[in-house]
Amino acid sequence: MTVERDGRRPRAGRLPVSAVSSWPVWGMPRRVLAPVLLVELTALLLTVAPGVAGVLPRPTDLRTLAIVGLLGLAHTEVAVRVERQRRRVTEALHVDLTSVWTFAAALLLPPTLAALLAVVLQVHIWRRAWYPRVPLFRQLFSIATVVLACLAAGGVARSFAPGAFGQPPIGLAELESIGLALLTYAVVNSALVAGAILLSAPQQDVAGAIGGWDENLLEIATLCLGALTAIGLTISPYLTGFVLPALLLLHRAVLVRHLQEAADTDVKTGLLNAAAWHGRAEDEIRRAGERDGPGAVLVIDLDHFKRINDRHGHVAGDAVLAAVADALRSEIREHDLVGRFGGEEFVVLLAGSPDDTETAFFLVAERIRRRIRELSIEFTTADGVHGISGLSVSIGGAVHPLDGHDVRTLLHVADTALYAAKRAGRDTVHIGLQLPDQRARPGTMAPPAGEH
Numbered sequence: 001m002t003v004e005r006d007g008r009r010p011r012a013g014r015l016p017v018s019a020v021s022s023w024p025v026w027g028m029p030r031r032v033l034a035p036v037l038l039v040e041l042t043a044l045l046l047t048v049a050p051g052v053a054g055v056l057p058r059p060t061d062l063r064t065l066a067i068v069g070l071l072g073l074a075h076t077e078v079a080v081r082v083e084r085q086r087r088r089v090t091e092a093l094h095v096d097l098t099s100v101w102t103f104a105a106a107l108l109l110p111p112t113l114a115a116l117l118a119v120v121l122q123v124h125i126w127r128r129a130w131y132p133r134v135p136l137f138r139q140l141f142s143i144a145t146v147v148l149a150c151l152a153a154g155g156v157a158r159s160f161a162p163g164a165f166g167q168p169p170i171g172l173a174e175l176e177s178i179g180l181a182l183l184t185y186a187v188v189n190s191a192l193v194a195g196a197i198l199l200s201a202p203q204q205d206v207a208g209a210i211g212g213w214d215e216n217l218l219e220i221a222t223l224c225l226g227a228l229t230a231i232g233l234t235i236s237p238y239l240t241g242f243v244l245p246a247l248l249l250l251h252r253a254v255l256v257r258h259l260q261e262a263a264d265t266d267v268k269t270g271l272l273n274a275a276a277w278h279g280r281a282e283d284e285i286r287r288a289g290e291r292d293g294p295g296a297v298l299v300i301d302l303d304h305f306k307r308i309n310d311r312h313g314h315v316a317g318d319a320v321l322a323a324v325a326d327a328l329r330s331e332i333r334e335h336d337l338v339g340r341f342g343g344e345e346f347v348v349l350l351a352g353s354p355d356d357t358e359t360a361f362f363l364v365a366e367r368i369r370r371r372i373r374e375l376s377i378e379f380t381t382a383d384g385v386h387g388i389s390g391l392s393v394s395i396g397g398a399v400h401p402l403d404g405h406d407v408r409t410l411l412h413v414a415d416t417a418l419y420a421a422k423r424a425g426r427d428t429v430h431i432g433l434q435l436p437d438q439r440a441r442p443g444t445m446a447p448p449a450g451e452h
Contacts, residue, residue, distance in 0.1 A: 028137075032199045036141050039192060043144035046151050047115040057113055065105070065113050067237050068229070072101035072121045075244060076128060079251045083129035086255050095218045095254075096125055100247055102146055103185055103226030106154040107178065108233060114154055115147045122146055145192040153185035178230075182223045190216070218254060225250075266340040268318050269325035274347075277339030281349045281407050284337065285400065295352035296361040296399045296431075297407075299414040300328070300368065303392045303426040305344035312379070312386060319379040320388060327371045331364070347411070358399050358431060365395045365429040373427070392427035394418055399431060 028036065057065075076083075076098070083096070098121045105114040122143045126134060134142075160177035194210050210216070225243055232239035264276035272280065285295070302324065309317040321344070328338045328346060337349040348368075350361055369392075376389040396418025398410045417432035424430065 040144040043147040061109055061113055064108050068101050068105050069117055076125045080128050082251050082255050086258055087130055087133050095215055097222050099222040100226040102150050103223050104229040106150040107157050107230040111151050111154055114150045118146045118150050119143055145189050149185045149189040152188045153181040156184045157181035178227050186219055268321050269340050271325050272339035274341045280337055294399055296350040296397050297410040297414045298348040298365055298395055298397045299418045300346040300393050300395050301418055302344035303394055315381055316379045319377050323375055323377045324372055331368050331371055361399055362431050365397055369393055369395055369429055394421040394426045395429045396421055397431040
């Protein structure tokens with residue numbers, strides 16, 4: 001039994017101050033916490049305001065709420081195993097596909113009922129599929145973004161088609177309003193999520209916060225199904241039954257894509273693994289004839305990496321690998337390929353352009369070498385916080401011209417150049433020149449004057 005300081009028992013339902021202060025949400029940086037709380041408070045006020053004003057729902061609205069809500073709950077229950085697997089294999093931007101039902105509700109229901117449905121469905125899928133991987137305070141923000149997206153989309157739809165959307169026939173004005181509402185929903189939801197990610201991230205990555213084409217197209221496809229659901233409900237409630245099979249198939253297709261991405265990704269660094277890099281590199285080199293310049297393959301090996309593992313343990317080794325991977329990502333272009341070949345070895349395919357030369361590729365390799373040399377890495381063990389600096393890498397490269405080359409041949413040339421860099425004292429770059437007839441030229445490229 002717990003008592004307060006004055007000896008009295010705490011009253012039922014009263015939460016100790018210490019329990020509130022220990023909530024994980026307070027651990028968020030202030031620059032993130034204030035906007036997050038503002039978004040949640042705004043969603044709450046806009047949801048309850050119509051109820052305070054005494055706006056009562058119509059019986060037809062309650063009937064629509066019941067149909068869409070039951071379908072949404074049924075969809076979650078049927079797809080719960082797939083959704084759990086998706087959460088296990090990816091922590092990236094996550095489209096949960098409940099947008100089918102929340103967007104349909106935004107088009108058909110008054111704001112308060114649409115927001116209420118969004119809250120119920122989001123809480124249900126979180127409790128059934130995402131807990132405890134997604135903390136409650138993060139889910140509350142997600143709920144707020146969905147509520148605001150619903151309210152904004154519903155407002156746009158009613159503004160451009162002020163008539164009763166829930167009554168057939170659906171004309172051109174209604175279809176235009178649906179399209180504008182769909183864009184509004186997607187933009188509001190994505191902007192709020194991206195803003196929170198950018199505020200909380202130490203480095204600004206707008207493209208990463210917005211998400212890739214696949215995730216955004218999936219959201220648009222889900223909203224389109226929501227529009228079809230709303231249109232179907234205006235004609236006959238039974239038509240909505242045809243949405244579920246398509247939605248479940250889409251759910252499984254998304255899971256397959258996530259599993260493929262997980263299979264292609266190195267767990268410790270987030271880079272492509274050896275098999276995935278090799279396959280994509282072959283495709284890129286096969287298409288090299290479509291470009292007007294040569295490309296290059298770089299093999300990058302951390303010098304004396306075993307000493308780090310022996311001295312500091314594998315936790316330190318993993319931290320070093322992750323830091324080197326981040327450095328490589330920051331030093332290459334978006335259309336280049338970087339992967340981990342296992343152990344302490346990385347590989348990069350540099351796509352060519354008309355102005356690229358062997359010297360240009362050498363300078364890229366030198367920039368990578370210097371960037372890794374400047375790294376300062378902190379890691380935590382049972383003994384406290386430790387740091388590692390002064391890393392070095394040896395880099396071997398192979399330049400390939402336009403007429404197409406085998407990836408294995410290029411890797412062989414780059415690997416030979418890497419061993420030449422090792423023999424030269426490590427912490428250096430050697431480029432093996434690849435001739436058009438695919439025979440490796442003996443020797444390596446010398447550094448340009450003043451560069452090395």
